[in-house]
Amino acid sequence: MTRSLKKGPYIDEKLLEKVNKAKPGDIIKTWARACVITPEMIGLTFAVHNGKAFITVKASEDMVGHKLGEFSQTTKFVRHGGKMQRGLESGAAVAAAPVAAPAAAPAKNKK
Numbered sequence: 001m002t003r004s005l006k007k008g009p010y011i012d013e014k015l016l017e018k019v020n021k022a023k024p025g026d027i028i029k030t031w032a033r034a035c036v037i038t039p040e041m042i043g044l045t046f047a048v049h050n051g052k053a054f055i056t057v058k059a060s061e062d063m064v065g066h067k068l069g070e071f072s073q074t075t076k077f078v079r080h081g082g083k084m085q086r087g088l089e090s091g092a093a094v095a096a097a098p099v100a101a102p103a104a105a106p107a108k109n110k111k
Contacts, residue, residue, distance in 0.1 A: 009036035009038065009065075010034060010035060010036055011035055011036060011038060012030075012032040012034075012035045014032075015028070015030050015032050015035050018030070019040055019041055019044060020040075022044055024043065024044075025045075026044070026045070027045045027046070027047050027056065028044060028045070028046050028047065029046075029047040029049075029054060030046055030047065030048055030049070030068065031048075031049045032068065033048060033049070033067065033068050033069030033072065034067055034068075034069060035067065035068050036065065036066070036067055037059050037063045037064055037065065037066055037067070037068060038064065039064055041059045042059050042060065042061055042064070043058075043059065043060075044058075044059050045057070045058045045059075046058075046059065046068060048068045048069065048071065048072035049072070050072045050073060050074045051074050055071070055072040055073070057071040057072060
């Protein structure tokens with residue numbers, strides 16, 4: 001469910017102050033993952049906390065209206081399967097590897 005239009009987008013007050021004071025090239029450190037990216041934030045770099053570390057996010061025009069937390073993943077994908085999955089991955093790696101062209105056999109002269 002989205003936020004009410006009469007309320008407007010959620011922007012953390014402290015983060016907004018940091019954005020207004022920021023100089024180009026500064027990295028703004030924040031824990032406000034629920035904060036919506038506004039047009040004033042375009043071009044700035046944020047260090048968004050994901051629960052363990054800070055992930056750098058550079059705000060662009062395409063990100064306006066989205067939340068900062070959407071660009072800082074909190075979980076790391078671990079592949080599924082055991083022996084079967086490893087076999088499929090190794091088979092795909094072998095198939096994707098370029099195959100060296102066989103050397104041309106010397107032509108035999110028939111008399």
